[in-house]
Amino acid sequence: MAYFSNSRPQSSSSAIKIVNPADNEDKAKLHKRDSPQRQCRNILIHGYCRYQDRGCIYYHPPVETSNNPPRSESPTPPSLSAQAVNAPVFVPNAAFHAIATPPPTFAPSPSPSTFYQTHDEYDNYGDTISNHTPQLLEHQLVNQYQQVDYEDHDSPTGNFYQSQRATFVKQPLDYHLYSHPTPDAFPSTHFISDAVREELHKRSEASQLVTIPGHNLPDELQGYHSLAPLEPPVAERRKFFSWYSTVYRATSSNDGVVYALRRVENFRLMHQAAFGAIETWSRIEHPNIARVREAFTSRAFNDNSLVVAYDYYPNAQTLFEIHIKQKPPVFQHGRLSTVSTALPEATLWSYIIQIASSIKAVHEVGLAVRMIDATKIMVTGKNRIRIGSCGIADVLMYDPRLDTAMVQQEDLTMFGRLIFALCCNNLAAMNTLPKAIDMMGRQYSADVKTLALYLISKPGSHKNIVQVIDMIGTNRLVCEMDETHNSVNRLEAELMGELENGRLVRLLCKFGFINERPVFAREPRWSETGDRYIIKLFRDYVFHQVDENGNPVINLTHVLACLNKLDAGTDERIMLVSRDEQSCLVVSYKDVKACIDTAFGDLARASR
Numbered sequence: 001m002a003y004f005s006n007s008r009p010q011s012s013s014s015a016i017k018i019v020n021p022a023d024n025e026d027k028a029k030l031h032k033r034d035s036p037q038r039q040c041r042n043i044l045i046h047g048y049c050r051y052q053d054r055g056c057i058y059y060h061p062p063v064e065t066s067n068n069p070p071r072s073e074s075p076t077p078p079s080l081s082a083q084a085v086n087a088p089v090f091v092p093n094a095a096f097h098a099i100a101t102p103p104p105t106f107a108p109s110p111s112p113s114t115f116y117q118t119h120d121e122y123d124n125y126g127d128t129i130s131n132h133t134p135q136l137l138e139h140q141l142v143n144q145y146q147q148v149d150y151e152d153h154d155s156p157t158g159n160f161y162q163s164q165r166a167t168f169v170k171q172p173l174d175y176h177l178y179s180h181p182t183p184d185a186f187p188s189t190h191f192i193s194d195a196v197r198e199e200l201h202k203r204s205e206a207s208q209l210v211t212i213p214g215h216n217l218p219d220e221l222q223g224y225h226s227l228a229p230l231e232p233p234v235a236e237r238r239k240f241f242s243w244y245s246t247v248y249r250a251t252s253s254n255d256g257v258v259y260a261l262r263r264v265e266n267f268r269l270m271h272q273a274a275f276g277a278i279e280t281w282s283r284i285e286h287p288n289i290a291r292v293r294e295a296f297t298s299r300a301f302n303d304n305s306l307v308v309a310y311d312y313y314p315n316a317q318t319l320f321e322i323h324i325k326q327k328p329p330v331f332q333h334g335r336l337s338t339v340s341t342a343l344p345e346a347t348l349w350s351y352i353i354q355i356a357s358s359i360k361a362v363h364e365v366g367l368a369v370r371m372i373d374a375t376k377i378m379v380t381g382k383n384r385i386r387i388g389s390c391g392i393a394d395v396l397m398y399d400p401r402l403d404t405a406m407v408q409q410e411d412l413t414m415f416g417r418l419i420f421a422l423c424c425n426n427l428a429a430m431n432t433l434p435k436a437i438d439m440m441g442r443q444y445s446a447d448v449k450t451l452a453l454y455l456i457s458k459p460g461s462h463k464n465i466v467q468v469i470d471m472i473g474t475n476r477l478v479c480e481m482d483e484t485h486n487s488v489n490r491l492e493a494e495l496m497g498e499l500e501n502g503r504l505v506r507l508l509c510k511f512g513f514i515n516e517r518p519v520f521a522r523e524p525r526w527s528e529t530g531d532r533y534i535i536k537l538f539r540d541y542v543f544h545q546v547d548e549n550g551n552p553v554i555n556l557t558h559v560l561a562c563l564n565k566l567d568a569g570t571d572e573r574i575m576l577v578s579r580d581e582q583s584c585l586v587v588s589y590k591d592v593k594a595c596i597d598t599a600f601g602d603l604a605r606a607s608r
C-alpha cells in the first residue's frame with residue numbers, strides 16, 4: 001500500500017475517494033459483449049436501473065410500483081469537489097501491479113455489500129470522473145479490488161462487473177487490522193474499581209428504595225415527602241432518653257435531596273427557645289458529624305412529634321450494628337461458626353481519633369455532643385464514622401441554666417464508656433468494670449486502657465478533649481492523617497478513570513446524535529461523495545470491524561483507542577473503506593474530528 005499526497009486545498013475536509021469508474025470505452029465493450037436478453041443486474045441488486053432509459057442494453061422487467069418503488073430518496077451524489085480533497089490518497093500496490101496482468105478467473109467471495117444500500121455510486125463513477133478536472137482526477141484512484149472477470153456467466157450476477165478491462169487477483173484487505181490495538185487484557189484501572197462501584201451502587205440503591213406501604217406514614221411532613229423507615233420494626237424498642245424515636249428517610253420538596261428525619265414520639269415542646277441550639281448545630285460542618293439541617297414539631301403522625309432533619313448517609317450502620325450486635329452463626333468449612341465482631345486496634349484508634357476530633361469541634365462552639373453512644377454513631381464508609389442525633393438532646397432536655405462545662409465533661413465519660421463497649425463487644429460492659437478492664441487488657445494495648453480509664457475518671461478542670469487528643473499521641477494522629485490522604489489519593493485515581501469515561505460518553509453521544517438520522521438519508525452532504533461520508537465510515541471503522549473470516553471484532557481497546565485519538569484530533573491517518581468495499585478514504589483523526597464538530601454544530605444550531 002502507498003500514499004500519494006497532494007497539496008492541501010482550502011477546505012478542511014480531507015476525504016479522498018478511491019473510485020472505480022467505468023470509462024466510455026469499457027462501456028462500449030460491455031455493450032458489445034453482453035447479451036441484451038440478460039436481466040440487468042442493477043434490477044436484481046437494487047431493484048431499479050438508473051440507466052434503463054439512458055441506453056442500458058439489459059432486460060428491464062416492468063416496474064411494479066407498489067412493491068418496488070423507485071428509490072428516489074437516494075439523491076444523485078454530487079461529484080467530489082476539489083475543495084473536499086486535501087488528504088493523501090491511498091493506492092493499494094497490488095491493484096497497480098495487477099492492472100497489466102491478464103484476467104484470472106475465480107469465484108467471487110461473498111461480499112458484505114449486499115447488506116448495504118450504497119451501490120448507487122457505482123453507476124455514477126463515470127459521471128463523477130467526467131466532471132472533474134485532470135488535477136482532481138489524479139487524486140481519484142480506481143479501486144480495482146472487485147473488478148473480477150467472472151466466468152460463471154450463468155450466475156445471476158455473472159457479468160455485471162465486467163466493465164473493467166484490467167482485472168487482477170483479489171487480495172484480502174487487512175484494513176480491519178489496520179491499527180494495532182493494545183493488548184486485549186483490559187486493565188481494570190480504566191474503570192472504577194469493583195469494590196468502590198459496588199459500594200456506591202448499594203448506596204444509590206438504598207437512597208432510591210421505594211416506600212413499603214403499611215407503615216401509616218404521612219404523605220407530606222413539613223416539606224418532606226416519600227417517608228420510609230430506616231429501621232425494621234422490633235418487638236422490644238430502646239428508648240431515646242425517655243422517648244421512643246424512629247429514623248426515616250425522606251425527600252425534601254425544596255431541593256429534592258434525601259434527608260434522614262429522626263422523629264421523637266409524643267414530645268411536647270415547652271420552650272420555643274429550645275430550638276436555639278439547633279441553629280448553632282446546623283452551622284457545624286464536620287466530617288465526623290451527621291450535619292443537622294433543621295428541627296420542627298409536627299402532628300402529622302397523629303401525635304406531638306419532634307422531628308430533626310440530618311444529612312442522609314445511605315447504607316449507614318451504627319457501631320452497635322457492626323461491632324456489638326450478635327450476628328447469626330454462618331456455615332464455614334462445613335460447620336456453623338460464630339462471626340467475630342472483634343474490633344482491630346488500628347480501627348479502634350481511628351474511631352477514637354475521629355470521635356475526639358468531632359467532640360473538639362463541638363466543644364469549641366460552646367456545645368456538648370450529649371449522645372456518644374454506639375447506637376447513635378454511624379459508620380458511613382470504610383472506617384469512616386459520623387456522630388448522629390446531634391442537637392436533639394438540647395431540645396429534649398432544654399434547660400436555660402445548663403452548665404455547659406458539666407455536659408462537656410459528661411461527653412468525655414460517654415466517650416470512655418463507648419471505648420469499653422467497643423472493646424468488650426458489650427453495651428453494658430461498664431456495669432462490671434473490673435471484668436471489662438481485664439478483657440480490654442487482654443486484647444488491646446495499655447494505651448487504650450489508659451485512655452479509657454482517663455475518660456471515665458472524675459471530672460476536673462484538667463480533663464478536657466484537648467488533653468484526650470494529647471494522650472492519643474502525635475504518632476497515631478499522623479498515621480491517621482496519612483491514611484486519610486491515601487484514601488483521598490485512591491478516590492481521586494478512581495475519579496480520574498471516570499472522568500475519562502465521561503469524556504468518551506459525551507463523544508459517543510455526539511456520534512449518536514449525528515449518525516443514522518433519517519433526514520440525512522436525503523442530504524447530499526451525507527452521500528458517498530459528500531464531506532460527511534467519512535463520519536459514517538469512521539463509525540464503521542470504530543464499531544463494525546470484522547476479521548478476515550467476517551466475524552465481528554469486539555475489541556473495546558480498539559474502540560477506546562480510536563475515540564481517544566478522535567477526541568485529541570491526532571494527525572494519525574486511517575483508511576476508511578466503503579461498505580461495498582469498492583472505495584477507500586484516507587483521513588486523519590483530525591479531519592474526522594473536524595467533520596464531527598461541524599456536523600454536531602449544525603445540529604446544535606438547528607435545535608435552538
Ligand SMILES: Nc1ncnc2c1ncn2[C@@H]1O[C@H](COP(=O)(O)OP(=O)(O)OP(=O)(O)O)[C@@H](O)[C@H]1O
Nearest residue numbers: 230231238247260310311312313316317318375388
Ligand atoms: N443520618 C442518617 N443517615 C443514614 N442513616 C441513618 C441516619 N441516622 C440514623 N440512620 C440509620 O437509621 C437506623 C436507625 O437508627 P437509630 O439511631 O434508631 O439506631 P438504633 O440502633 O435502631 O437505635 P434505637 O434502638 O435507639 O432506635 C440505623 O441503621 C442508622 O444507621
